[in-house]
Amino acid sequence: MSEYALEVRDLRKEYRTRRGLVRAVDGVSFAVRPGEVVGLLGANGAGKTTTLKCLCTLIRPTSGTLRVMGQDAMAHPHRALPRIAAVLEGNRNIYWQLSPRENLEFFAGIQGLPVRAVRPQIHALLDFFRLDAKSDTPARMLSRGMQQKLAIACALVKQTDVVLLDEPTLGLDVQTSFELRGILRQIASGGERTVMLSSHDLAVVQALCDRVIIIHAGRVVTDERVGTLLELFRPRGYRVRLDGALKEPQRRRLEALFPAVTARAEADGGSTVDVEMHEPQTMYDLVDALRQDGAAVRSVERRSRSLEEVFLSLTEQGLAA
Ligand SMILES: Nc1ncnc2c1ncn2[C@@H]1O[C@H](COP(=O)(O)OP(=O)(O)OP(=O)(O)O)[C@@H](O)[C@H]1O
Ligand SMILES: [Mg+2]
Secondary structure, three states: OOOOOEEEEEEEEEEEEOOEEEEEEEEEEEEEOOOOEEEEEOOOOOOHHHHHHHHOOOOOOOEEEEEEOOEEOOOOHHHHHHHEEEEOOOOOOOOOOOOHHHHHHHHHHHOOOOHHHHHHHHHHHHHHOOOHHHOOOOHHHOOHHHHHHHHHHHHHOOOOOEEEEEOOOOOOOHHHHHHHHHHHHHHHHOOOOEEEEEOOOHHHHHHHOOEEEEEEOOEEEEEEEHHHHHHHHOEEEEEEEEEOOOOHHHHHHHHHHOOEEEEEEOOOOOEEEEEEOOOHHHHHHHHHHHHHOOOEEEEEEEEEOOHHHHHHHHHHHHHHO
16 A cells, blocks of 8 residues: 555656647656645646646546556556545536535435435535535526535545645635635645645645645646745845945855855946845844945845745746756
């Protein structure tokens, strides 16, 4: 038995189109332990949905290996499929003519769960997702947010080990997105289910995920714990403007103190020095170090990296690799 809930090795998916071959997924590997909640990030067209579709055996990969709860999903999809539930691209998995209750009964039924046995759970899900007032209204008459919640409830009622959610909060208003995030957090914190979700909403990923995998052009460029990734979002350092050039002894002193120092001369005879650091309080060390050596400090400004900058720099590294 594999120690992983999901194991993906060198996954590739090529689509043949009239304009030639599209490499949607180009050698993706990762492993997810039971109970982990992993976020899949990446720009439009990065290959997130394709990866999730391969995982739930909706499409057949061109090559690679896929294991779901230890089962080889390519050789024996019928063994892997009952272990996994997915909500792909919004809420298309629900039946419009059926009410939330009927949808939940239907999805429990196709999973082979006796409806009578899952009734209490269906009741709890309707309550949990605040769909109880609309439990007998056809799904087509529900709001977009309610339909999205119902789609997720339908995936959960199957009681699978693994749940895949493709952009679960896409197109929801702030309130509903926040509410759904709270619901997902409760599911995720239970630790019984392994969850993989894709999202463009970094707040959702930060609130829910233990780990983040960033894919770019069909490849994994980052696979990090969220805490580690957040370190990258901290202030990057400071930019110091000096009257005159940075002298060699000053540079050496700074380099002994800080991880990265770059200096460039400005047209007005002054210079700009960028210093990278991890701890914000070392700005005082920086100014002290410069003043000790008699540099005339004109200004010091904090340089912080936005989430977008980190994301872009990580995906650009992927492009260069
Ligand atoms: N059925 C298909 N036929 C041809 N090309 C496809 C097909 N599905 C996806 N692609 C292409 O594969 C690449 C990856 O698409 P995918 O939908 O996996 O990206 P994504 O990361 O989910 O993007 P988004 O954030 O926009 O949802 C894209 O270049 C896309 O155009
Ligand atoms: Mg997608």
